[in-house]
Amino acid sequence: MTANNEPPKTYEQVISTVSGHALSTLSPDNLPSLASIHSVTVMVVNLYFTDPNLLPDRGFGYLIPRSISFDQNPECALGVVFDSDATIGQDSVSGTKLTVMFGGHWWDGFDSYPDEEEGAAMAKAVLRRHLNVDVEPTAVNVGLQRECIPQYTVGHEARMKSAHNELMSTFNGKLKVAGNSYTGVGLNDCVRAARDIAMGMIDGRAKTGVEEFVYPRGWVETKIPSRAEIEQELERRYGGKPPRN
Ligand SMILES: Cc1cc2nc3c(=O)[nH]c(=O)nc-3n(C[C@H](O)[C@H](O)[C@H](O)COP(=O)(O)OP(=O)(O)OC[C@H]3O[C@@H](n4cnc5c(N)ncnc54)[C@H](O)[C@@H]3O)c2cc1C
Numbered sequence: 001m002t003a004n005n006e007p008p009k010t011y012e013q014v015i016s017t018v019s020g021h022a023l024s025t026l027s028p029d030n031l032p033s034l035a036s037i038h039s040v041t042v043m044v045v046n047l048y049f050t051d052p053n054l055l056p057d058r059g060f061g062y063l064i065p066r067s068i069s070f071d072q073n074p075e076c077a078l079g080v081v082f083d084s085d086a087t088i089g090q091d092s093v094s095g096t097k098l099t100v101m102f103g104g105h106w107w108d109g110f111d112s113y114p115d116e117e118e119g120a121a122m123a124k125a126v127l128r129r130h131l132n133v134d135v136e137p138t139a140v141n142v143g144l145q146r147e148c149i150p151q152y153t154v155g156h157e158a159r160m161k162s163a164h165n166e167l168m169s170t171f172n173g174k175l176k177v178a179g180n181s182y183t184g185v186g187l188n189d190c191v192r193a194a195r196d197i198a199m200g201m202i203d204g205r206a207k208t209g210v211e212e213f214v215y216p217r218g219w220v221e222t223k224i225p226s227r228a229e230i231e232q233e234l235e236r237r238y239g240g241k242p243p244r245n
Helices: 020-026 116-131 156-171 187-203 227-238
Strands: 014-016 039-049 061-063 077-082 096-103 139-150 175-177
Touching (some): 077 116
Antiparallel strands (some): 039 096, 039 139, 077 096
């Protein structure tokens, strides 16, 4: 492996958390199943308004389903997150923070995308039409995330089985994978994959990070703690008074 033009170093084990497609380009011809994972590009526009009471409703925000036609969604918006509601207590200034997301499946096959100015204008148009927000934001940040969300299309499970076999035959278990290309795209899935691979390396179960597609683990027995055990644990951690936010 090399980084920053340093001489190559040898490692006994590598866990890759770059996308499956990016990994396939680092080992050309060996990982065709990972090369075939399709991902979509998303534009993210963050807006900050000083008025803390700008929105007609409070909550996490909303996603726009595929069933909404282009006529009703000419900006190709995916959804709006109400960040100032979703992350209460994490900001040092009051106000309303929103994130408008564009693209995804709408932009499949595109090779050029809106620029920053167009992205900001699209976000303002969506907020005006959906939420009646017609004031200028104090700050706007536009980012284009290329091929950032893998799409688990029909055949994903078969692709992952092949990926396990390709990783084993080429790297014999020395290269493992985790991240959003394999076992779930949500943050919780990615954290779980990282945890599973770390634990699996201790007990020898983790072979490639996608071995579960070939050898399903089945149901895991979990013991739910009793009320008395929960109270005992709360007492141990917080002296009986769990912190509230
Ligand atoms: C706009 C958007 C909104 C989302 N909203 C939510 C949400 O509300 N809830 C939720 O649970 N999930 C959400 N997700 C999904 C979730 O955030 C991602 O799937 C997850 O963060 C991906 O984590 P990761 O570690 O697999 O990949 P990343 O965080 O993308 O990490 C991959 C890293 O690899 C690096 N890299 C790539 N190629 C190379 C290379 N050749 N060499 C070295 N480094 C390389 C990249 O720079 C990057 O840092 C959202 C995703 C997006 C894009």
